[in-house]
Amino acid sequence: MTLAESAPVDTERRLHGNLGVMHLFFSVMAWNAPLVIVVGIIPVMFFVGNGVGTPFVFLVAGLIILAFAVGFTRMARVLPNPGAFYAYITAGLGREAGLGAGLLALAMYFCAYTGTFAFGGVVLGSLVHDTMHGPSAPWWVWALAFWAFVGILGYLSIDLSAKVLMYFLAAEVLVILVFDLLIAGQGGASGLSVAPIAPEHWFDGSFGIGLMFAIGMFGGFEITALFRDEVRDPNRTVPRATYAVVVFAMLFYAVTSFLLVNALGVDDAVAAAAADPAGIVSVTMEQFGNKFLADLVIVLVNTSTLAVILAGHNIVSRYAFNLSADRILPVGLSGVHARHGSPHRASVAASLGALVVSIPVVISGVDPILYYAAILGILSIGFLFMLLLTDVAVVRYMKKNGGDHSSVWATVVCPAIAFVGLLSCLILAVLNFDLIIGGSRSLANTILVLTAAIFLAGVAMAMVLKRSRPEVYAKIGRQ
Known part of the structure; x- marks a missing residue:
């Protein structure tokens, strides 16, 4: 008997939706x-990172994540509990590690969600004032527009959010594909060169740091399991969507970076990017396309940012919902809207939480971009740590409960390959954390300690619950 069979999830606190693979x-x-x-x-x-060899590092990162996804999706078939990393780590490594992971996941996604409002306020303000020659206002004024829009959509059915995200992302991808085709069609700066994927450039510069950055570009694919209760036929949809995301991202970023190197020139790409990292792509788009394409990118950066915030809001509200359903957070947050099937109370709490956290940032006058970079640090380091824990949890859980879904290749070899890659990236991330957040070493150390403290607080809370409230302890991890 599997853990899922012996401890069914509370069916009264299930979300509802009709999401398909796309x-x-x-x-x-x-x-x-x-x-x-x-x-x-x-x-x-x-x-x-590794300079001209950047396309190669995206391929390596994609293969590491694919190796992880093999075990991850197998476990998704055997353990039908919502909660994603929170549920999987609990099932594989125990309730103490599971609750630590759950609180850390909530914290890291909440940080990314709230921090992106600052970035959104800056880019929307730039679009209105600099590009459209409209009024000028503080970044937080524009951020409030994002906040209101996302708060409304997040309250409603996930199906509506998914449709909005689909349109926004389709526009992003289409523009990048047009950019890629223009470079390929015009032969780059001086003819298309295979140098960016040639072995002599694989380890240019710092391969390790490049890999660390590349792994971070695959974030969020656990959403496929987090939204399990809101999809059609999850045993088919979750694995298909997971593999589709990883393969698409791997090829998309590798091809685009390959063509961008060619557009800048193999010998000049690194120097050109270093001289103007924020504007070099826009300049190149205007060079190979036209000013309209470059201006369109500015607009779509705003819709892309809005999409990130909306996706972040949905993730945060569902983590809060799952922790509430397990009685870790106030039980009222696990209410399910009768009509929309959404975690409407957790959604409102997420919106209010973002507003409360942002108020002292506005009052203190902190630079919004520095704040954005620093607060995303918790996401980057937390994501790697969660992947590593989940990878180990998959091996342990599937060995005991995998049955026909367990195999040496899927639940031992692939997780082992992923473990080596993820552990290497985590070590590099810790050693180079100040580079990730664009801040000082002291700030980097503070964030690292805070991240560890959140996880350990969850472990300690579970230990206390085991003695004082065993009925709550038993529910940890959506069990």
Whole structure:
């Protein structure tokens, strides 16, 4: 008898939806913000990562995540509990580690969700004032527009959010594909070169740091399991959407970075990116396309940011819902809307929480971009740590409960390959954390300690619950 069979999830606190593979795919990719990655992250990877070899590092990162996904999706078939990493780590490593992971997941996604409001306020303000020559206002004024829009959509059915994300992401991907085709069609700066994928460039610059950045570009694919109760036929939809996201992201970023190197010139790409990392893609788009394409990208960066915030809101509200259903958070947050099937109370709490956290940031006058970079640090380090824990949990759980879904290849070899890659990236992330957040080493150390403290607080809470409230302890991990 499996854990899922012996401890069924409370069916009275189930969310409802009708998401298919494509809806789920677009929801995850929207969280990744591919246009923001192409415009803002890949140029940085050129000069702090492995330079011309950046396309190769995306392929390696994709293969590591694919190896992880093999075991992850097998476990999704055997353990039909919502909660994703929270549920899987609990089932495989115990309730103490599970609750630590659940609180850390909630914290890291909440940080990303709230921090992106600051970035959104800056880019929307720039669009209105600099591009459209409209009024000027503080970043938080524009951020409030994002907050209101996302708060309304997040309250409603997940199906509506998925449709909005699908349209936004389709526009992003289409523009990037047009950009790629223009570069390929014009032969780059001086003819298309295979140098970016040639072995002599695989380990240019810092391969380790490049891999660390690349792994982070695959974030959010656990959404496929987190939304399990809101999809059609989860045993088919979750694995298909997971593999589709990973394969698409791997090829999309590898091809785009390959063509961008060619557009800038193999010998000049690193220097050009270092000289103007924020603007080099826009300049290149105007060079190979036209000004309309470059201006369109500015608009779509805003819709991409909005999509990230909406996806983040949905993730946060569902983690809060799951922890509430388990009685870890106030039980009122696990209410399910009678009509929309959404975690409407957790959604309102997420919106209010983002507003409360942002108020001291506004009052203190902190630079919004520095705040955004620093607060995303918890997401980056937390994501790697959660992947590593889940990878180990898959092996342990499937060995005992996998049955016909367990095999040496799927639940031992692939997780082992993923473990080596993920552990290497986690070590590199800790050692180079100040580079990730663009801040000082002291700030980096503070965030690392805070991240560890959140996880350990969850472990300690579970230990207390085991003695004082065993009925709550038994429910940890949506069991």
